Amino acid sequence: MSQTTIGDRRSQIIGALYAAAALLLGWLRAEDVADDRGSDSSEKAFMVILAIALGGAVTAAAVAFVASKTALFQ
Numbered sequence: 001m002s003q004t005t006i007g008d009r010r011s012q013i014i015g016a017l018y019a020a021a022a023l024l025l026g027w028l029r030a031e032d033v034a035d036d037r038g039s040d041s042s043e044k045a046f047m048v049i050l051a052i053a054l055g056g057a058v059t060a061a062a063v064a065f066v067a068s069k070t071a072l073f074q
Contacts (some may be wrong), residue, residue: 012063
């Protein structure tokens with residue numbers, strides 16, 4: 001069983017955050033919607049707020065996880 005170092009885990013988390021940011025920016029830049037059944041600006045704003053909150057929660061959990069693991073070795 002291989003062990004990942006903190007640097008490996010941190011780079012995985014950063015890579016995932018960059019990928020999520022790229023997906024969000026790509027979605028926000030969409031100009032032509034193929035199927036717009038009831039999708040209005042308030043719904044889009046809600047989804048952006050939800051995505052930001054979810055990203056913040058995942059980031060906080062990742063930081064707490066890494067902090068707890070590094071605290072074990074201090």
